[in-house]
Amino acid sequence: MTGKKLTPKEWMITRSIQFSGFSSIIFVLLILYFLIAQGMPALTEVPLKSLFSVRWYPIESYFGILPLVLGSLVVTIGASIVAVPLGVLTAVYIAEIAPFWAKEILKPMVELLAGLPSVVLGFLGILVVSPFLRDVLHLPTGLTALSGSLLLGLIAVPTIVSISEDALNNVPDTYRHGALALGVTRWQMIWGVVVPAARSGILTAIMLGVGRTIGETMTVMMVTGNAPVMPESFEVLFMPIRTMTATIASEMGEVASGSPHYHVLFFIAVVLFVFTLIVNIVASKISFRKMNRSERILS
Amino acid sequence: MADCGFVSTSLLLNAENIGGALIFLWTKLFFFFIIYDCLFHFFSSENRPAFIEGNWLLMKKRMVFCMVIGVLLLAACQVQDKVDSDVASGDAPTYYIQNKGSDTMVNLALYWAEEYQQEHTDVRISVTGGGSGTGITALLSNTVDIANASRPIKQEEIDAALVNGVVSVEHIVARDAIAVIVHPDNPVQNLTLQQVSDIYAGRIGNWSQLGGEDRPIVRLSRETNSGTHVYFLESVIRLGNNEDKTIFSADTLLLPSSEGIIAEVRDNPNAIGYDGLGYITDEVKVIAIAEDVSKGYVFPSVETVNQDLYPIARDLYMYTNGEPEGVIEAYLTYILSPAGQQIVEDLGFVPVQ
Secondary structure (H helix, E strand, O other): OOOOOOOHHHHHHHHHHHHHHHHHHHHHHHHHHHHHHHHOHHHHHOOHHHHOOOOEEHHHOEEOOHHHHHHHHHHHHHHHHHHHHHHHHHHHHHHHHOOHHHHHHHHHHHHHHHOOOHHHHHHHHHHHHHHHHHHHHOOOOOOOHHHHHHHHHHHHHHHHHHHHHHHHHOOOHHHHHHHHHOOOOHHHHHHHHHHHHOHHHHHHHHHHHHHHHHHOOHHHHHHOEOOOOOOOOHHHHHOOEOOHHHHHHHHOOOOOOOOHHHHHHHHHHHHHHHHHHHHHHHHHHHHOOOOOHHHHHHO | OHHHHHHHHHHHHOHHHHHHHHHHHHHHHHHHHHHHHHHHHHOOOOOOOHHHHOOHHHHHHHHHHHHHHHHHHHHHOOOOOOOOOOOOOOOOOOEEEEEEEOOOOHHHHHHHHHHHHHHOOOEEEEEEOOOHHHHHHHHHOOOOOEEEEOOOOOHHHHHHHHHOOOOEEEEEEEEEEEEEEEOOOOOOOEEEHHHHHHHHHOOOOEHHHHOOOOOEOEEEEEOOOOHHHHHHHHHHHOOOOOOOOOOOOOOOEEEOOHHHHHHHHHHOOOEEEEEEHHHOOOOOEEOEEEOOHHHOOEOOOHHHHHOOOOOOEEEEEEEEEOOOOHHHHHHHHHHHOHHHHHHHHHOOOEOOO
16 A cells, blocks of 8 residues: 555545444443443442342342342353254254255244344243243243243344354365265264364354343343342242343433442443453454364365 | 543433434544644654555554543543433423422323423423422422422421422322232232231242132232332331331342233232232232221222222322412313323323312
8 A cells, every 4th residue: 555645535435444443442442431430439339248249129229239140140051051052953954964945944044033123032931931931840930030041042042053054164075075985974974073173163153142142131121020039049040030131221211310329230231241241252262263283284 | 632522521421312422422533533643743754644654553553542542531521511401492382381209200290291282382391200309399499380299298398388488289180009919810809908018028928828829929019110119118018117128028020011010910820919000901800908907908999099998099299389370270270181180090090080
């Protein structure tokens, strides 16, 4: 580019593209700034001991965020248990096993699932999933972490499927041919060669899917019961819980701006942001990992 | 530059205009960068500014620098200035009515105001919440025309008003009653207020303790931001005792909507819920409530609420300074008219007969 003067038109185009590129950084920085500016006063307004206690009842100044943080974790872990096997296996089926016509039906279907608004899934949860779980498992109520996990799993599946499928498709055919030439079965080829070769892509897919479930709000607000119960044992999966996202969504609208409650809600948002950040950093660490030597030679 | 930071901060704090503010800020940071870049070029030996040169590394460095400065500036002038939310529009209204108070009534008041303004374009009504106390205090200092309150005015407030030359006049504009509901198959029919309080505070955990089947009790409630939630907490769980600090049992399910509560109560034989009388449908069973056993169990209905028999009910008031006149009188007449009371019913409250 050096030495060559840009025409004004070219200059405009170049700048506007660069401008758009930088805008995302600016937005993230601004969001971070506002989260921190509004969330940090919580640390001084509410004693730390109270902030990390186990009771959340903000209108009487009980600001214990632990049940909310753990509630989010429980739902996210539950959702991953549902979504990871389902998503990865669906991707394997679509990419490796399915005949052409099945692929043509399945791929748009999975994409359709991705486009399903979460409020619709929430309604499905209230009307179908939670009564079903209550009857089958004889629970006191169906509005539990389990129903939230199942539905969130459904939300994460499309992300996992489409990214994993891309990763599987990117595995060179020479791998498959080589494996089959050695006399392995089709299953051994898929499970022993193709999937490991696409490992980093699949892991990225999983992390992005998990990231999606942490931030999901509407569905969990509708189906998890929103009771800020402190998770103490494995049984919590069958009890109502309250997540960070649902808390922010349901309380932010009515809270007096600038009150301790308001700042605590922003503080929860900071915690949520940190969670998502960790997941995204892990995902990018995996996907930008340098290929090792054997992979380089083979591909 | 500090000025720019200040302006954009105040813009950003106005949530309604967040998009516009972000674009503004974005533009500002970009110009900041260009100016900085040009200045840098001016005082250095470079031939042309980096952004024209297309020196990517240099640009990156300066861009980051500008962003850091910009964000710091924003932080430095974080001053919250009030943004007047009064939206000016077309034809200028002749009369203004200031209406402030109870958060429970804020939706109701907004609906009334909207409907009324559609028919009377010369009247502009501004409705704000803040709580019954806030509304009454504003009436005392004569800064509002109508104060909304979900409790009657206290004697000391009446006295304080007289000192300021304000004579508060009470108007009952609607009633608020809360029905306690269970699944249609639940054999429990009657509960005392004390029993409902024990259920929600977590002291009673099984329907068999109340003469029902051996089932765990699943408590349902509206979210904490709902006026119904607060009223239920104060008048049922704490039985109206201000000293009492009992709160909802931690495993109470807080559902975001009335529909959510109705749906769960309809489907779940373990559930108990409560909601404004107007939201109750036929698919759930309404419990008869007694303030105390000797006073007998009463089902909530428009009649029992208006006759003051049902215990979980309260009047909703509007207070004016002196007998209302002119526009305010016309507005209050509208509120008490069948059209105004229809809105009361639509929003889940009990109309005044």
